[in-house]
Amino acid sequence: MAISFEILASDGTARRGRLHTAHGAVETPVFMPVGTLGTVKAVAQDVLEELGVEILLNNTYHLYLRPGVEMVRALGGVQRFMAWDKPILTDSGGFQVFSLSELRKVTEEGVAFRSHLDGSSHMFTPENSIAAQIGLGADIIMAFDECTEHPASHERARESMVMTLRWLKRSRDYFEAHKEEVVWFGGKSPTAGCSGEERKANSEERSQTQALFGIVQGGMYPDLRRESAQRTVEINLPGYAIGGLSVGEPRPMTYEMVDAAIPYLPENKPRYLMGVGTPEEIVHYVAQGVDMMDCVLPTRAARHGLLFTSEGRLTIKNARFAQDEGPIDPKCSCKVCGRYSRAYLRHLYASNELLAQTLNTVHNLAYYLDTMRRVRQSIILGEFATFLSGVKPPHLSVP
Amino acid sequence: MAISFEILASDGTARRGRLHTAHGAVETPVFMPVGTLGTVKAVAQDVLEELGVEILLNNTYHLYLRPGVEMVRALGGVQRFMAWDKPILTDSGGFQVFSLSELRKVTEEGVAFRSHLDGSSHMFTPENSIAAQIGLGADIIMAFDECTEHPASHERARESMVMTLRWLKRSRDYFEAHKEEVVWFGGKSPTAGCSGEERKANSEERSQTQALFGIVQGGMYPDLRRESAQRTVEINLPGYAIGGLSVGEPRPMTYEMVDAAIPYLPENKPRYLMGVGTPEEIVHYVAQGVDMMDCVLPTRAARHGLLFTSEGRLTIKNARFAQDEGPIDPKCSCKVCGRYSRAYLRHLYASNELLAQTLNTVHNLAYYLDTMRRVRQSIILGEFATFLSGVKPPHLSVP
Numbered sequence: 001m002a003i004s005f006e007i008l009a010s011d012g013t014a015r016r017g018r019l020h021t022a023h024g025a026v027e028t029p030v031f032m033p034v035g036t037l038g039t040v041k042a043v044a045q046d047v048l049e050e051l052g053v054e055i056l057l058n059n060t061y062h063l064y065l066r067p068g069v070e071m072v073r074a075l076g077g078v079q080r081f082m083a084w085d086k087p088i089l090t091d092s093g094g095f096q097v098f099s100l101s102e103l104r105k106v107t108e109e110g111v112a113f114r115s116h117l118d119g120s121s122h123m124f125t126p127e128n129s130i131a132a133q134i135g136l137g138a139d140i141i142m143a144f145d146e147c148t149e150h151p152a153s154h155e156r157a158r159e160s161m162v163m164t165l166r167w168l169k170r171s172r173d174y175f176e177a178h179k180e181e182v183v184w185f186g187g188k189s190p191t192a193g194c195s196g197e198e199r200k201a202n203s204e205e206r207s208q209t210q211a212l213f214g215i216v217q218g219g220m221y222p223d224l225r226r227e228s229a230q231r232t233v234e235i236n237l238p239g240y241a242i243g244g245l246s247v248g249e250p251r252p253m254t255y256e257m258v259d260a261a262i263p264y265l266p267e268n269k270p271r272y273l274m275g276v277g278t279p280e281e282i283v284h285y286v287a288q289g290v291d292m293m294d295c296v297l298p299t300r301a302a303r304h305g306l307l308f309t310s311e312g313r314l315t316i317k318n319a320r321f322a323q324d325e326g327p328i329d330p331k332c333s334c335k336v337c338g339r340y341s342r343a344y345l346r347h348l349y350a351s352n353e354l355l356a357q358t359l360n361t362v363h364n365l366a367y368y369l370d371t372m373r374r375v376r377q378s379i380i381l382g383e384f385a386t387f388l389s390g391v392k393p394p395h396l397s398v399p
Numbered sequence: 400m401a402i403s404f405e406i407l408a409s410d411g412t413a414r415r416g417r418l419h420t421a422h423g424a425v426e427t428p429v430f431m432p433v434g435t436l437g438t439v440k441a442v443a444q445d446v447l448e449e450l451g452v453e454i455l456l457n458n459t460y461h462l463y464l465r466p467g468v469e470m471v472r473a474l475g476g477v478q479r480f481m482a483w484d485k486p487i488l489t490d491s492g493g494f495q496v497f498s499l500s501e502l503r504k505v506t507e508e509g510v511a512f513r514s515h516l517d518g519s520s521h522m523f524t525p526e527n528s529i530a531a532q533i534g535l536g537a538d539i540i541m542a543f544d545e546c547t548e549h550p551a552s553h554e555r556a557r558e559s560m561v562m563t564l565r566w567l568k569r570s571r572d573y574f575e576a577h578k579e580e581v582v583w584f585g586g587k588s589p590t591a592g593c594s595g596e597e598r599k600a601n602s603e604e605r606s607q608t609q610a611l612f613g614i615v616q617g618g619m620y621p622d623l624r625r626e627s628a629q630r631t632v633e634i635n636l637p638g639y640a641i642g643g644l645s646v647g648e649p650r651p652m653t654y655e656m657v658d659a660a661i662p663y664l665p666e667n668k669p670r671y672l673m674g675v676g677t678p679e680e681i682v683h684y685v686a687q688g689v690d691m692m693d694c695v696l697p698t699r700a701a702r703h704g705l706l707f708t709s710e711g712r713l714t715i716k717n718a719r720f721a722q723d724e725g726p727i728d729p730k731c732s733c734k735v736c737g738r739y740s741r742a743y744l745r746h747l748y749a750s751n752e753l754l755a756q757t758l759n760t761v762h763n764l765a766y767y768l769d770t771m772r773r774v775r776q777s778i779i780l781g782e783f784a785t786f787l788s789g790v791k792p793p794h795l796s797v798p
Contacts, residue, residue, distance in 0.1 A: 038746065042753040046734065067721065067746045074722060075742050083738045322466065323473060335445065339482045343474050347437065347466045354441040354756055 002211035061096030077137025126170035157219030222260035229264035302360035334366030401610035460495030476536025525569035556618025621659035628663035701759035733765030
């Protein structure tokens with residue numbers, strides 16, 4: 001048993017669900033903050049908890065290089081390593097090495113690449129990506145895929161997509177053979193039939209294994225997206241992702257590709273759209289039937305002084321905020337908006353103060369998480385269509 | 400009325416007191432974290448509150464350059480600007496321009512200097528330093544002094560010291576003429592004889608003015624320190640500082656200079672030793688009769704990965720911590736030690752993650768504040784001598 005997923009309500013194609021993982025439950029639709037190196041940059045774990053973060057993402061590529069998979073395993077896996085006792089998802093490293101472009105070489109075996117840190121040579125294959133992800137020990141792990149470049153010809157996109165399918169089978173085979181090796185897996189319910197002492201010894205063990213998700217590819221071709229979805233689902237996994245989007249294509253094309261794949265993904269499994277999006281876009285993807293999303297946008301934009309508000313984007317370094325005593329967003333209830341003025345935040349940013357990065361990030365994450373909270377509530381109430389109609393047309397809102 | 404100071408207990412020459420300022424009370428002996436630009440670098444204000452910080456220091460020189468005194472005044476003064484509704488102390492800018500060395504020129508009138516940011520020309524005089532500090536609106540402000548360089552001849556140190564006395568009179572005269580201009584001063588008790596509406600309008604007004612402290616100088620000559628203390632006290636101010644120490648002299652000489660001045664400072668006024676020290680040293684200074692201290696050491700060292708613990712200093716980037724699952728300090732009750740391992744903190748620091756700077760700073764501040772908490776408690780219990788004897792001889796502990 002890996003994860004289980006229940007749908008609590010639906011409204012059109014939008015779904016309100018709950019994902020049960022080895023480290024706890026996640027209310028969906030969910031936005032997952034990115035914690036590349038085992039930290040959501042500039043934000044402490046207790047602040048993430050206060051924000052209501054239920055699951056975050058770590059990057060296998062980065063943790064593989066620093067501090068190394070064996071180190072994280074020896075320290076109890078990513079949750080214990082980063083003192084975060086809630087669900088974590090790791091990517092496969094496929095997208096990360098894809099974005100290295102000049103430093104990688106793709107073959108049927110896998111992807112040879114050079115470290116961005118020291119130029120050292122490495123190779124990711126489906127087998128060792130899964131091995132690394134079992135070593136890291138996230139609750140949800142991703143099959144090793146090729147993110148098809150954009151633009152690509154139909155022939156090239158199809159070749160890439162079918163290789164991803166072959167890699168999926170290798171990922172699945174390796175995972176099935178080794179899934180019980182994850183450091184926190186105990187193979188039984190920690191409370192079932194144990195004496196008190198055994199229960200204590202097993203207190204950090206879990207009865208669930210990790211969950212392996214497959215990834216739909218297919219470039220920007222609806223027929224390939226459909227074929228990829230159908231053939232990925234044949235592998236019968238606990239969840240499915242849609243990858244290879246938000247790689248430079250116009251936004252309407254992204255929506256079209258999501259629409260091409262979603263009908264072929266099973267209703268009773270979580271659907272994860274990788275690497276998206278703006279606050280408006282993530283609402284739109286929910287309307288398409290997506291349950292999980294992640295993106296560096298709220299955190300990375302915050303570190304560059306770009307803040308999301310109910311009244312639109314705001315560049316905090318702008319001189320017009322120098323004497324502005326108002327909060328970032330008058331409608332926001334986050335602790336940054338409750339305490340600090342735009343004038344102060346502008347001063348921190350203009351002065352390169354570290355606190356600027358923390359406070360900006362906390363606000364942007366609060367804005368994303370609050371958006372998803374309202375999305376979930378509106379689905380429960382059957383008011384999601386109304387909620388969606390109040391969101392600015394997302395294809396006009398690429399930052 | 401500016402501040403008031405009461406001594407609750409004493410043990411030998413060590414005093415346990417309470418300082419009442421316009422923005423609340425401060426338990427002494429107190430260590431004041433440095434918040435140069437209106438922020439204790441990398442730490443949010445609510446975390447400072449959790450740590451029990453009761454007063455912090457801002458640097459006039461830095462706020463004068465960014466965002467500018469008039470800006471801070473327009474935004475309600477430093478407390479409101481940085482959303483910190485507790486006491487703040489500003490220095491005079493004298494030490495900051497002293498440390499610019501190549502960029503400054505001292506005359507009887509004041510100090511001409513160039514900005515470290517853009518090379519623009521500025522001048523600090525006793526009058527405009529006090530004007531700037533009234534504009535910033537801290538609860539405690541410092542007379543404009545010359546920090547005598549070390550080493551200096553007796554003649555040079557005396558000339559410098561008597562100029563600081565002349566500057567003190569000019570500082571005091573300017574302050575007395577303008578002290579009611581501080582933005583939050585209401586001139587009356589906010590609740591006395593007001594209608595409800597008036598009370599509301601005056602809710603941020605205070606009945607106390609700022610408090611101006613004088614600064615004892617005199618280089619490394621006990622006779623000059625004594626003369627400076629005696630002549631500074633003649634001005635009759637609400638508190639007195641000892642400046643010009645920790646400028647490169649050996650530590651026993653620092654202690655000697657403190658001992659030379661302290662007997663000539665009145666018992667019923669707070670004594671502030673500027674810019675010190677290590678955790679061991681600050682305990683020793685309390686034993687000498689000091690009530691207030693500030694230093695960038697805990698915060699700056701933290702950002703360079705140097706952590707203070709009950710077992711001594713620890714350089715977190717050291718490879719021997721890579722697999723260390725223990726906390727920074729097993730005896731520390733701070734939230735960093737309660738949650739994170741040395742291995743994780745080492746990973747954050749080695750990976751240049753922003754969170755390293757936050758967590759390291761929180762721990763070091765907790766260590767300093769906890770030290771002072773134990774100092775205060777031991778004075779109340781009459782056990783300070785015992786406490787002091789358990790502290791490593793401070794002249795051996797210069798970092």
